Amino acid sequence: MENDGKRRAFLKVLGLGSVTLGGAGYTLMADATQEPSKAKPHYGMIFDQNKCVGCTDCEVACKKVNAVPAGQARLFVENKTDPATPMEKKYVRVSCQQCEDAPCVKVCPSKACHRDSKTGIVTMNPDDCIACKYCIVACPYDVRFINHKTKAAENCNFCLNTNLAKGKEPGCVEACKYKALVFGDLNDENSYINQILHVKDSVRMKPTYGTKPSLRYIPVVKVGV
Amino acid sequence: MNGAINFTHGFSHGVEWGWPIAVYLLLAGISGGALIVALMVRYYKKQHEDTPLLKAASLVSFATIAFGMVFLVGDLEKPLYFWKILINYNFTSVMSIGVLAISIYIPLTLVMCLYMFEKEISIVLAKKNTLVSYFAMIMSILTRFRPLIEVLSVVFAVIICAYTGFLISVLVRFPILNTAILPALFVVSGLSAGTASASMVASWLFKEDTHSSDLKTLHTIEWPVMAIEIMLIAMLFVSLLVGNEFQKTTTVAFQSGVYANLFWFGVMGLGFGIPLVLNFALGKKIASSHIAFYLSGMASVVGVLCLRMFIIYAGQTFGI
Numbered sequence: 001m002e003n004d005g006k007r008r009a010f011l012k013v014l015g016l017g018s019v020t021l022g023g024a025g026y027t028l029m030a031d032a033t034q035e036p037s038k039a040k041p042h043y044g045m046i047f048d049q050n051k052c053v054g055c056t057d058c059e060v061a062c063k064k065v066n067a068v069p070a071g072q073a074r075l076f077v078e079n080k081t082d083p084a085t086p087m088e089k090k091y092v093r094v095s096c097q098q099c100e101d102a103p104c105v106k107v108c109p110s111k112a113c114h115r116d117s118k119t120g121i122v123t124m125n126p127d128d129c130i131a132c133k134y135c136i137v138a139c140p141y142d143v144r145f146i147n148h149k150t151k152a153a154e155n156c157n158f159c160l161n162t163n164l165a166k167g168k169e170p171g172c173v174e175a176c177k178y179k180a181l182v183f184g185d186l187n188d189e190n191s192y193i194n195q196i197l198h199v200k201d202s203v204r205m206k207p208t209y210g211t212k213p214s215l216r217y218i219p220v221v222k223v224g225v
Numbered sequence: 226m227n228g229a230i231n232f233t234h235g236f237s238h239g240v241e242w243g244w245p246i247a248v249y250l251l252l253a254g255i256s257g258g259a260l261i262v263a264l265m266v267r268y269y270k271k272q273h274e275d276t277p278l279l280k281a282a283s284l285v286s287f288a289t290i291a292f293g294m295v296f297l298v299g300d301l302e303k304p305l306y307f308w309k310i311l312i313n314y315n316f317t318s319v320m321s322i323g324v325l326a327i328s329i330y331i332p333l334t335l336v337m338c339l340y341m342f343e344k345e346i347s348i349v350l351a352k353k354n355t356l357v358s359y360f361a362m363i364m365s366i367l368t369r370f371r372p373l374i375e376v377l378s379v380v381f382a383v384i385i386c387a388y389t390g391f392l393i394s395v396l397v398r399f400p401i402l403n404t405a406i407l408p409a410l411f412v413v414s415g416l417s418a419g420t421a422s423a424s425m426v427a428s429w430l431f432k433e434d435t436h437s438s439d440l441k442t443l444h445t446i447e448w449p450v451m452a453i454e455i456m457l458i459a460m461l462f463v464s465l466l467v468g469n470e471f472q473k474t475t476t477v478a479f480q481s482g483v484y485a486n487l488f489w490f491g492v493m494g495l496g497f498g499i500p501l502v503l504n505f506a507l508g509k510k511i512a513s514s515h516i517a518f519y520l521s522g523m524a525s526v527v528g529v530l531c532l533r534m535f536i537i538y539a540g541q542t543f544g545i
Contacts, residue, residue, distance in 0.1 A: 049230060078234040094232045107395065109320040111313040128309050131302030133241045134320055137396050137541065142235030151302045203230060206545075209397055219230035 040120055042100075043158055044186040044193055044214040045173070046202060047093040051180035054079060054091040061175030065162045069148045074156040075172055090220055093181075096143050096156035097205060097213035098122055104135035104144060104155070113153065121160050126152035140209040158183065186214065240541045242393075245300040247533040250389045251418065252293030254411060254529060257386035258419020260286040260334065264379050266442055277431035278439040280341045282423040284430075286382070287334040289422070290327070319395055323388040330381040336367060336374050386415040393540065400465060400472040401540040410457040410532075417450045418529035421522040428518065435518045451497060451525075458492070458532075471545045478539035488535045496528015 054077055062068065062075040076094040102122050104113045112128035113135050115121070129152035136144045136153060147154045159170040168174065173181045184193030202216035263282030266272075272279075298304045311328075315321045339346070343364055350356045367374070390408030397403050424440050427433040433440060462479055465472045478484045500521035504512045511517050 073236065076234055076236075078232045080230075080232065090230075092230055092232045094234045094236075103395075103397065106317045107320065109313075109315055109318045109324065110309040111315050112309070128313055129303070130306045130309050132300075132320065133302075134318070136237050136241050137393075137398070140398050140545070142237050142398065142544070145236040146302055205231065217230045221229055 039187050040118075041185040042187045042214065043098070043119060043121055044184065044216060045098070045158070045170075046182040046193060046196055046216045046218060048180045048182070048200075048218040049090060049092065049220045050218060051178045052077070052091045052093070053178055053180075054089060055177070057175040057177060058093075058172035058181065061171040062156070062159075065159055065171035068154075072145060072148060074154060088220075088222070092217070093215075094143060095215070096122065097141050097211070097215045098156075098158070099211035099213050101211050103138040103140065103209075103211060104153075107134045107138040109134065113155075116157075116160060119160065119164070121157050121164075122155065123157035123160050124152060124154055126150045126154075129153050140206055140211060141213075235544075240538055242300070242537060242541065244534065244537075245296040247530070247537040249293045249296040249300070250411070250533045250537070251526075251530045252289040252296070253385050253389050254415030254533070255418045255422045255526070256286040256290040256293065256334065257382035257412075258415035258417065259289075259423040260337070260378055260382040260419070261386075261416060262420045262443060262446070263423055264375055264382075266439055267375075270439075270442070275341055276439055277427045277433035277437075278423060278443070280431050281427035281433070282419075283334065283337040283341045285419070285422050285426050287331070287338045290331055290334060290385070294327075294331075319388065319392045323385075323392055326381060326384045326388055329377075330385050333374060333378045333381055337378055339364065339367060340371060340374075383412065386412040389415075393536070396540075398544045399540045400468065400475045400545070401461075401478065401536065401543060404461060404464060406457055406461050406464065407536070410454070410461065413450060413454045413457060414529045414532055417447065417454060418526050420447055420450070421525040425519060425522040435515060436513065447500075451500075455497060475539075475543035478535075478543055484535055484539035484542065487531055488539075491531025492528055492535060495524050496531060497525075499524035499528075 056077050059073060059075055059077055063073065066074060068074055074095060078092050078094050080090045080092050082088065082090065098121065102113075102115070105115055105122060108114070109132060110128045110130055112125045112130070114123065114125065116123050126147075131146055131151055131153060133146065133153070136142075136146070144153055144155045146152070158164055159168075163169060163171050163174070169183050170181075173183045182193050182196055184191040186193060186197075188194065197216065200218050201221075202218050204213045204216060259282040263276075263279045267276070267279055298307050301307060310321060310324050314325075347357060347360060350360055387408045390411035393402045394404060394407040420443050424433075424435075424443050427440070428435050462476065465476050479488055503517040503521045503524075507517075
């Protein structure tokens, strides 16, 4: 019977301990969940080749939202269907890869090509651009161009000054009927883009350049039977 | 998995940096090269007077870099905004570093010209007495710093030649450009074009004898410089030939098509062949003639222009 008292005491300690520790743990957890919202966002995008049908609605929306001159594009959907298997359609998004280590930002002599201070998105200040074309030739992905109207270099900036400024998703993402495009904050653990990246294999384009693109691609991979 | 998905469509559609940049690269090379060789000859021979060669080199280096600026700024889509570079300076950009070097180098070449043509400028200004006295005052201050200005001129001339190479060797998409050899090749080819230009101007404008001791010295260093140039081009080619998949595909630029012709007829034939034939193959009489002197000088300048053209155009055509 002596043991009974000891056991009770032990259970008491265990119960109290678990409550306090759990509570402490909870507050720590709360801190951890609040942290990413304080940290700067890191916007990324996923292009899912399994879902893209090549309808080019994204291209049309991009031109409309960002007033891209006729004959030019920030975004292009390239048909990469293998001629040997014409029934297996493959499309791929061609646009700024939003590199974390962006060569265009590094080489721009007038700092017109810069990283937006709030969002971290690689974007342009057309007034400072002298159109030396250094960023265009320095980009490993060849996805920059001189806008015929503004005479300034331009790239996909996730609709930073247009849709994003209004609190909307980028034009291409809004326009995609097949949900082949997902946009979100990679620094937010709970964002939908992270949920997808946790369960799907994705790749970066030309990873050998070490530019760490924020655009991820989910390729069609046919295992074959 | 990396090869599972890829795109090949680009937005630039062709060569973004065209002939104005190639011409600028040539002019910057001549400017730097001329000043380097003339001042090196001066140090080597311990000269104290202003030789025709140094006069010619100072004039050439100022004129070519100033003219080069016209091409450089003219190639911008918004040339009137070029000053934005100076107020939004970016230390990570080779172009910004180059602009800083140029804005030190151009005044240096100008001061070198002032030293060389002090008398001539005084004569021109003599009509206005006040200007002459101001000029004399400025020159008396500048003359005190002459040794320093000369050393700085050599240093910045090398920087100007080298930076033009680094400017395009950072373009990772293009295997022909993205090599460590390029800045060295640009310094050496700048030296050969600068030597040719300075000696031609010295003989033509300043009546230097084509067989004078200075020009003889230049003649003897011309051939080793040319040999190093050929060696560097060969190294560039071999490094592409033994490189990765993308580097290998670019070697076609040397083997067939317009750019191969530009390379073999322009760079090799004009730039190296003609001077060699004129000076060694046709006998002493032709080799020492005036025509041969100017013809081989012109040929090596045009050859270096062809080299810059080849690098710029073939380099940007064969991208990944």
